[in-house]
Amino acid sequence: NTKKLWGGRFTGKTDPLMEKFNESLPFDKRLWAEDIKGSQAYAKALAKAGILAHDEAVTIVEGLAKVAEEWKAGAFVIKAGDEDIHTANERRLTELVGAVGGKLHTGRSRNDQVATDYRLWLVGQVEVMRSEVGELMRVAADRSEAEVEVLMPGFTHLQNAMTVRWSHWLMSHAAAWQRDDMRLRDLLPRVATLPLGSGALAGNPFLVDRQFIAKELGFGGGVCPNSMDAVSDRDFVIETVFAASLLCVHLSRWAEDLIIYSSGPFGYVQCSDAYATGSSLMPQKKNPDALELIRGKGGRVQGNLMGVMAVLKGTPTTYNKDFQECWELLFDTVDTVHDVVRIATGVLSTLRIKPDRMKAGLSADMLATDLAEYLVRKGVPFRETHHHSGAAVKMAEDRGCTLFDLTVDDLKTIHPLFTDDVAAVWDFNRSAEMRDTEGGTSKRSVLEQVQKMRTYLAAE
Numbered sequence: 295n296t297k298k299l300w301g302g303r304f305t306g307k308t309d310p311l312m313e314k315f316n317e318s319l320p321f322d323k324r325l326w327a328e329d330i331k332g333s334q335a336y337a338k339a340l341a342k343a344g345i346l347a348h349d350e351a352v353t354i355v356e357g358l359a360k361v362a363e364e365w366k367a368g369a370f371v372i373k374a375g376d377e378d379i380h381t382a383n384e385r386r387l388t389e390l391v392g393a394v395g396g397k398l399h400t401g402r403s404r405n406d407q408v409a410t411d412y413r414l415w416l417v418g419q420v421e422v423m424r425s426e427v428g429e430l431m432r433v434a435a436d437r438s439e440a441e442v443e444v445l446m447p448g449f450t451h452l453q454n455a456m457t458v459r460w461s462h463w464l465m466s467h468a469a470a471w472q473r474d475d476m477r478l479r480d481l482l483p484r485v486a487t488l489p490l491g492s493g494a495l496a497g498n499p500f501l502v503d504r505q506f507i508a509k510e511l512g513f514g515g516g517v518c519p520n521s522m523d524a525v526s527d528r529d530f531v532i533e534t535v536f537a538a539s540l541l542c543v544h545l546s547r548w549a550e551d552l553i554i555y556s557s558g559p560f561g562y563v564q565c566s567d568a569y570a571t572g573s574s575l576m577p578q579k580k581n582p583d584a585l586e587l588i589r590g591k592g593g594r595v596q597g598n599l600m601g602v603m604a605v606l607k608g609t610p611t612t613y614n615k616d617f618q619e620c621w622e623l624l625f626d627t628v629d630t631v632h633d634v635v636r637i638a639t640g641v642l643s644t645l646r647i648k649p650d651r652m653k654a655g656l657s658a659d660m661l662a663t664d665l666a667e668y669l670v671r672k673g674v675p676f677r678e679t680h681h682h683s684g685a686a687v688k689m690a691e692d693r694g695c696t697l698f699d700l701t702v703d704d705l706k707t708i709h710p711l712f713t714d715d716v717a718a719v720w721d722f723n724r725s726a727e728m729r730d731t732e733g734g735t736s737k738r739s740v741l742e743q744v745q746k747m748r749t750y751l752a753a754e
């Protein structure tokens with residue numbers, strides 16, 4: 295234990311199982327670059343504070359660059375006692391530059407160091423997630439514009455409801471993705487807030503310039519305002535995993551729609567071969583596995599959210615080793631989201647749509663609301679027109695025909711204001727075009743939604 299960074303007061307050996315239980319290097323070595331960047335900035339701050347001579351700081355910064363080279367080349371050798379990425383890098387630095395390496399950790403704790411490393415890493419990951427979601431939105435906008443003429447049944451309760459544009463459906467999902475993107479944008483400054491310079495919990499006695507470190511590392515959110523909170527706070531993990539979970543909920547619902555639409559009775563869409571798989575037994579099968587996996591991964595990421603929240607709850611103020619349990623859940627979340635969004639983009643950009651099948655899904659009863667609205671335009675209160683149109687639906691149902699088959703005379707028996715011009719109602723495209731308010735399913739409105747999304751994407 296004398297070899298350990300903290301070994302001074304220890305005489306007994308660590309149980310080998312405890313060694314393994316305690317170590318985080320197998321996963322946090324992923325942060326080697328961030329850990330080195332953070333240490334380089336800290337060495338400069340120590341020099342600025344007069345704790346390191348200029349040449350000592352240069353030696354340390356250059357030594358750290360050599361350690362980074364080793365990681366990059368895959369040549370870094372992990373040794374027994376390298377508990378985590380912080381101890382591993384410091385151990386190697388001291389081997390390379392000698393005793394002066396031992397000055398690097400002055401006033402610093404792994405508590406402010408670890409939070410700094412993960413925040414630094416996560417900022418980059420959130421930015422990548424945003425560009426992935428942006429690409430998905432772009433594909434949705436492009437398809438929506440190109441396929442704006444295509445009509446399909448819109449559902450509520452999965453029951454035939456009203457005529458909508460296929461593009462309107464697609465943009466409805468893109469609207470949720472846009473909120474996800476905004477959520478990621480909004481949480482970013484809270485991730486990019488600097489804990490370093492907080493010490494173990496009480497602050498830094500060597501008066502390192504925290505604003506300087508924040509600038510060096512590109513922390514746009516400034517510095518954590520309270521050193522105890524700085525080492526205690528894992529909100530940046532929870533918030534990101536939450537935003538990721540909600541994004542996955544949205545993608546899961548999108549996938550579920552497409553799974554339904556690709557099923558035999560619907561047949562509105564077909565996944566390209568690149569994102570489907572077959573059956574080992576049934577030769578005819580083409581299963582939407584990519585979409586099912588997107589739906590399933592949503593459950594996994596949501597589990598991670600419950601995991602990080604449960605780890606945090608009940609821990610006393612400042613740092614506790616429990617926190618180490620958050621990292622693998624965070625890594626898994628970020629990795630999963632990258633895959634899910636990229637696969638979703640692949641599925642969407644290669645999806646085949648079948649406008650004829652969608653059209654065939656439109657049924658006359660989906661114009662019952664339009665029939666009621668016809669009477670509204672003749673001055674009848676909507677509550678009454680709803681009943682008159684309902685009576686027409688019942689008449690058709692009783693006769694075993696559709697609304698289309700009712701004559702004007704039939705309709706006149708329900709209400710005298712039904713006249714010849716009622717024939718115009720029996721038109722699905724007209725029904726869609728009538729809904730021309732902002733956000734509606736008219737062609738103009740859907741194209742406007744596309745345009746607004748493009749404006750947002752261009753500005754972000």
Ligand code: ARG
Pocket residue numbers: 318378404405408613615617618621
């Ligand atoms: N591997 C640790 C973690 O991930 C680093 C911080 C350790 N700090 C400490 N005081 N033991 O949380």
